[in-house]
Amino acid sequence: MSGPVPAGSADLTDCDREPIHQLGLIQPTGFLIAVSADWIILHVSANIGRWLGVEPDALLGTPLARLIDGEALHTIRGRLQVAHINGGVERAFGVRLSGRAPVCDVAVHLSGSTIVIEAEPSEGEGPPDSGSLLRSMIARVQSAPGLDGFCREAARQMRALTGFDRVMVYRFAPDGSGEVIAESAVHGIGSFLGLRYPASDIPQQARRLYERSWLRCIGDVDAAPVPLVPPLDPTGRPLDLSLCLLRSVSAIHVEYLRNMGVHASLSVSILRHGKLWGLFACHHRQARALSFERRTTAELFGQMVSLLLEGRERERDSQHEAQARRAHVRIMSMLAGSESPLDSLTAVAAELRTLIQCDGFACCIDGQMHLEGRTPTREETLGVMRFLHRTPPSQVYATDELGAAHPPARGFTERACGLLAIPVSRSPRDYLVFFRGEVVHTVTWAGDPQKSAQPAEPGAVPPRLTPRKSFEAWTQTVVGRSQPWTDIDLRVAESLRVTLLEVVLRLADVASHSRKAAGERQELLIAELNHRVRNILSLVRALVRQSESGAETVQQFAGIVAGRIEALARAHDQITADNWGPASLRALIAAEIGAYLSDKRERVRLSGPEVLLAPQAFSVFALVVHELTTNSAKYGALSDGAGWVEARWSVDGGGRLHLGWRENGGPPVQAPNRTGFGTTVIERSVPHDLQGEAEVTYAPSGVQARFMIPARYVTIASALPGGGPDRGAMPADDFSIDGAVLLLEDNMIIAMATEDVLTQFGASRVNTASGVRHALRLIDEDPPVVGVLDVNLGSETSVAVADRLRELGIPFVFATGYGEAAAVPERFADVPVLKKPYGSDQVVRVLASVMG
Template sequence: MFNTMVNLSNCDTEPIHIPGQVQSHGFLLVIDHQNIIRFHSDNAVTYLTDHTIRLLGQHISDVESYLLANEPADFIASIIALGRNKGFEHSNPYAVTVKGSSFNLIIAPSDEFYLLEFEPAISDLNIDIQRVIGRSVSEILADKNLQRLLDNAAQQVRNIIEYDRVMIYRFAEDGHGEVIAEARNEDLESWLGLHYPASDIPQQARELYKKNLTRIIANVHTTPSRISAAPGYDKKPLDLTNSGIRAVSPIHIQYLKNMGVASSFSISLMYKKDLWGLIACHNYTPRFIDYRSRDSSKLIGQILSSALEFRQDEENQQVKQLLKTAVDQLSNDLLRKPTIGEALTSDQINLLNVVDAAGAVLTYDKEVHTLGNVPQQHDLQNLINWIKTHVDGSFFHTSELSKHYPGAEKIASVASGIMVAVLSRELSEYIIWFKPEQTHTITWAGNPEKNIEVDEQGMTHISPRHSFASWSQEISGKSKDWNPEEVLAATRLREEIFYAINQKANSIRELNEKLRQAYDELDTFSFTISHDLKNPLSTIKSYSQILLRNIELEPKGKQIVERIQAGADKMNVMINEVLEYSRLGRAAFKGGRVETEPIISELIKDLLVAYNVPDMEVNVGNTPDIYGDPVMISQVFANLIGNAVKYSLPAEKPTVSIEGRENEGKVIYSVKDNGIGIDNQFLSNVFDLFNRMDNARNIEGSGVGLAIVKRIVDKHDGRIWVESELDKGSTFFVEFDAANSGEER
């Protein structure tokens, strides 16, 4: 038959569902769908009245007369047909007589076979479990406190099955177990609070506990009976997953022997189809519980599982509602407040209310918001860099960061556990919650690391521990676990953030459209008003010129008319500049390489002549070419250089400097003067339409030029800013795309 050596490389995959043996207190026959015997345990022949009969290859009906007393012909075929219709779990067991003794026949499917298990109907128990179980269940459920509920359950199960020790054993997320309730003989040492490594009940064993809700090991000191197979059926091992008398792993048998346990019985405790724990029962002498009693005991496990599930769900619902309320509040804030950062971090309800965390970080829109206890800035940036390259998907959480992140030890006190919601990996936008390290001591039932032995060939083998003396271990680098309700709340918040971002994006698009329409209407209005003002202004100027020709006009009247004419000229200049400002809003952008050196040189010559300042010093440095609209660029330099010349005239030695420099695809020009300067309080308004400084009232100007420059720069997706000091001069900076960079667009 099938055989596997168990060592460190495969102990977690030991094929315990195909042991090739059964426990010796019962025997097994296995038939195919034609009712032909294909397997049997070797001890089956001892129950036949004619020991010479050959079992393998025989039809089950040919064996019944030698095996079963007082049963009709084709009895087994009939009850298999019944089981197929009703379900074997509802029809088992069948009371039969074998060699004058009462047996239970239990039938279970296994691939293309049926397992026929025969085990004694007589139990070692002194009571009828079915009769007392109702009262025991009432006792178990009498207390709503979870710990007292578990304590009651352990005591009531012990009262029923009379085992020496009954434990409630709960599995942790990593598979290791802890005794959380216990009822025992007074002469036994308490194991309450002891932890057992996951290797004591490995994963494949836990999977079987989910399928077989009770498990009996009647006597660890007996030798199991080997299973024989018919020719041609010995190539594939027989699956005994559904067998109640399936033999036990040799490792587990030795484990029980080392503990001094002679027999054990377990009842599975389930939570939403997962194995929550076990009611683990130990006896220090052999003890057998019959099938009907085990089935009744299973009811205790199912009722206790339901009670645990109800109380856990009740607790989860309270947590869920609390976290849901926080997410709902933040969802409202996300839509109501102007920015995502303000919505999630500024109020009493914030990111820390979404999960049970001690700190949180939001990195969004090039800003970092922190709440509570978080790593230092340098450590946080290193963590974010790691997240960007190592966290796949949109969500990640761990309560033991050191298993994933090399720098975890340095930040363990605040960030042993993290949960990450990815908003945008490309923009490094995340929400990160932090849980601090929770150092604590675990007391193990024996050193969990002392279960390895080396044989003569140097092979390492899992060996059941010989010592179960308490062994303490300090646990560090681990935080409190993230529970499913926290994960759910964080996931929902992430969805609400994306919804809010989309809503804000739509609002911005609508606002931009309204602004564009208003901008167009304002341009049209400005153009129309400016154009319509020109006619009455021309009339005013014409009549003022006629009046000046009148020789009879007194000197005072002549002076008044001249002021009217000067005012009309000034207003005409302003109207022309407003028209130019409006025209820029409608003007098409014609981009290309602009050679700035000839533009600047020509402007300087014209300005020096126009202002008649031959002694002014003008310094021109590098003049790199830029990308833009040639006409608009000329207007920018005309305004900036013209202002520099005009406002530096009051200086003792007027000086203007013009310099361009290229850097990373951009060109920044500076136009510097040593003129009257600008008061700091007015710098923020310097590019507004019709804005003029108090110290420039006596200098010619309309207050439109810099507004035109700003509008042109905006059309080029550039930047303009100013640095100035009153009475010492100003420097205007303007940034455009470099010629080569812009041509590649």
């Protein structure tokens, strides 16, 4: 540790408090530039003159565009946009920053509101085909059997990739210590395999950085670090270097590596569910620098190993949980018919002990106790129960060192050293308790863990810590602990807790409540069924009565009645198919056409958006469509071989549905001499039942009908749950796009993020194109209400698309990574420009300005 500590003695907690992410130093293998959100230089590394030919004092407070070329700045802006989306570090290889600078590999990320740019000279020594190499490495790791073989092969592949003398897979234990569980090393340098290292060897803040940044490389522990200029910003705060690839090293860590004989190191995180599971720890006896490309490949390999490891552990856990579920089902079936809780649980004690492996079992219910296997005595168990009464209620309690929390347990460690307790009631406090006996084992440490760090020479001012100098194997016998309880044990215990509490011990209350609720539901269903049957019978009676006047024979009468009842039946089927929810207007018309005009269905032309009608409106309009269809087939355009029908509909701004029915090419039409039931249904059903509008015109060329159905009965299909944008995510203001958007963007990740923003603010769909030809075709096929155009598309620009949108009178905005220097023609000087990296607020503000 390099910084001062409070007066007095130094201790290991000082290491945990050291701000290793704010040292203000970088490694000398590259240089760093930090700029503000408007690209003004805030910090540079002191060695920047060596690389770019300009000293730090001449750069601070000046625009970055004066220092590096426009093409390089465009590349950095584009990578920053991706880093802004991913929240990590993005890299660009082979970038020439200026005419005076060498070709560099660049990394960029956000540190708060500050943009941090790191660069190293591009060595071009990365794998010739890193994709193929990585696939080969992963394939070898995947084929390794078991966890030990998996980790051994992963270490071997990492050493082959990096060329380090030693590569270890280091796994963290629940107490924070770590163990080398796999190793690949050159011959003759000894082995660290199986050695344990205390938690203090990797301080807490270092572990947090390993979770945020996958890779940490130290090319030369003896290299002098380079300071940042200035070390503090105008508010007196240092630059946060948490994600910097060039971040320098704490002095105590440098000394730690020297004591191990290490001159270069590489650490690659292994994460499980986002938490630090372990590390690839790579050591070299001489200085060794890896190129950006090779480090990037190592980082990707670490990420893939993390995913594979997580998959293997998930598969193992799934198998264990499947066995637990089967045992769980057997236990529940055995408990279901019992009346005595204690008798029930003691009867299934053997099953419970296979579900959660243990040496002894205790069941304490209503002051009664049952013990089996290796357990404390009855008196000792009562003491354990009193201890458990002090633990949080309604939670599984587990420990592998009962004596540490309950001192009397130190007297029976050989019988019960670990404990897992499942509360199965709230009052009284009843428990199922699983005991595990003591497991004495030996741990081999890399040096004395009590001397992981020691004060430096006596009288040093200020006092500081120095790491231990010996890593010789140091053995320790661990007593007073059992086999630890696993995550699976705890999940199974929690599942049992919920089931036993809510199902078994309160079975009678639940059964009584269930019987009462079932009776109430049955009465409600019977009442609703009676109501619906009466309504249906009344409707059928009305149909029969009103159909009498339109029939001349019994057969005609039967046909008319049957047709109208069948139309209602088809409507009912379509509604109930969606659980009595809104149903499709298009499907309704198609069903009537298919039922009566199977050989003429192509002569009915349907046009309109996908609209759903509420059940009440659907049933009413089903009869209207039925009468229109049958009348056209008998007397109108569909009664001969030449006519056709057009049915067009749309939804206005108020959400009302407008539908037009127009017959063409049929025999001449005359208004009817009398108003029959069919005509009454067509003209009066929608106004009377739905408070809408209906108008029928008997033009000589064919019947024309117009209907309006109020908005409360109408749903646009894309607005249904799961089918459209999340209205709950809309901002508090009233801005909404309400239509299709054309997005022209050649970067897939940026395009996906922008699509999410546009959809969030009401776009019904986002038509995305990566090139000009595709964008022009999308405009013709689906004209948008607004466009978002990336100016530079690699080998072409979006100017032709902008011309087309302006010709059609469609508003649009530009997006660019070139900032103010974007090559936008003079005729588009009035078009707003989104400058990368941009967020949702900027997108909404700019679109609102052009859409009014």
